[in-house]
Amino acid sequence: MFKRDPEDCPLSQEVTPPPPSVTETERDELRRQGILLTSLQELYTWGNSHSVWPLNFGLACCAIEMIAASMAKFDIARFGSEVFRPSPRQADLLIVSGTVTKKMAPQVIRLWNQMPEPKYCIAMGACAISGGPFKQGYNVLKGIDRFIPVDIYIPGCPPRPEALLHGLVQLQKKIQGFKLTGPDAPRHLRDDQPCNCPVPEFGEHDLEPPANPAVWTAPPAIVRKD
């Protein structure tokens, strides 16, 4: 039911949702009476957002805080994400927790490609976002968002476990806002968007290609007027 022909329903065409037939107050009243009214979309996003299983994948310092977030004091299990899966085939969420070097970047992207849709990515820490304190280094990737689509960025060096939990809640909110149809549908419900990213190879000087143009374009150069 989610598949559709792109020519039949072009993306530029705006789909206006019909006005809700039951208001929020009426629904709350019904819920108090023991009657649950929901739509398929709400049920789908509700289930998706509260069982995000992260990949058990640590890169550097942030991985320790990621482990700390899953331990007793912070307890990521409260948000339904305590099941850290060792295999990418069983995981929904890739937490890029630490510095991605040029030697490691192809493996990270390969892991991303091995995860089944729907999948999400959190760039945890300054290094995963932009290279962080090691940005000047010759071997450090300047942000994982050059290669894979990132949903949530968590700044910090390293971010506290609370920050990771906050990022997870933000991701849950993002998932709850997904539409099942129309141009706002997420990547995995659309035919025109690829699930996989090309894996770069280490070439003569650098990673080739140095970025994935489908997810990242270089910011415009600042040109002085005078």
Add this chain to the structure above:
Amino acid sequence: MSVSDLSGLNAERATPGARVREVHDSFHGDLLEVSMGPHHPSTHGVFRMIVTLDGETIVKLKPVFGYLHRNHEKLGETVTYLGSMPYTDRLDYLSSMTNNWAYALAVEKLAGQAVPERAEYVRVILAELTRLLNHTCLAGFLMQDCGCSGTPLMYAFREREYILDLFESLSGSRMMCNYQRFGGCRVDPSADWLAGAQKLTDRYGTFLDEFETLLTGNEIIMARTQGVGKLSPELAISAGVTGPMLRATGVNYDLRKVDAYGVYPRFDFRVPLGDHGDVYDRYMIRVLEMRESIKILQQALAGLPAGPIMDPKAKLRSFRPKAGEAYGRIEGPKGEIGFYLLSDGSPNPYRYRIRPPSFINLTVLEDMCLGHTVADAVIILGSVDIVLGEVDR
């Protein structure tokens, strides 16, 4: 179909991931090459080993490094001496305070900088707290590798949070403390902080009792770790292994006694030594070292003198040491952590070199793993206590 036909079939099926190398004989079959890592839940980060297996027995192990090479030493040459201090936090990110101290010690040697007595005491307190933190986490991770999924690591991280709360209230950051300076420490610990440290020291022994009741006499853990990954003292010395790994083989070498840096000679503590050099000894050495750390902490907290925390003459900004070289080393939780600095009189070091303990301890990994199974290799790696930020730098 005869056995020789089967081996031919295997050779045809060979894929790059699991290559069939050579046929021994019809009974023992072929050697299998398996790549473990860089994404493997047991490898403590992005470490990769290529193991050659005969059945399940390891006959060859080749480590592959460099997945977290962050150009630490090159960056150290481009920033000022003080600018390298935050980078040292990120070397061994479980024990940033000892990294800070080793680096500060190297620069102090280079510049001939004196350190006030109170700062020396505070450094000892923080270094021993770091040792508690690191060894507790290591024991938890080692048990996780053994297969006790969850519980010991949960206990370890619960205690880690108490120590990190102390670090955070003192330095402002949980993990990356950036606290030591050349000629002292950045802020003076308050009376409240010292009371908190005293409280933690007093009750840490109770936690260790609880932890040991669970693990030390546990029959499964003894069966799993005793006699596994033996390291001989001769090999350990010739490979340059330091820290708890070396002392587990029975070699009495602790820089706190050998170098007697800081105010360590004033404290009464013993250096625990092992007999067998196996994984169980390495675990026990860490537990015993934690007990000695508590003794040092009690003495240091009781004898903490008043006075300045920083040498008032110490220069931090526009710091230009004379041309020369210096090597500062301390006994970190993982072994000898040292910094070698070569100065040409400019604000940046000309050469900045780190002696990482976990990288050098890792060089004997193959010798320890040969003849054991893959599951044993995982706990042997866990008992080495590596942190990849330090191995690859």
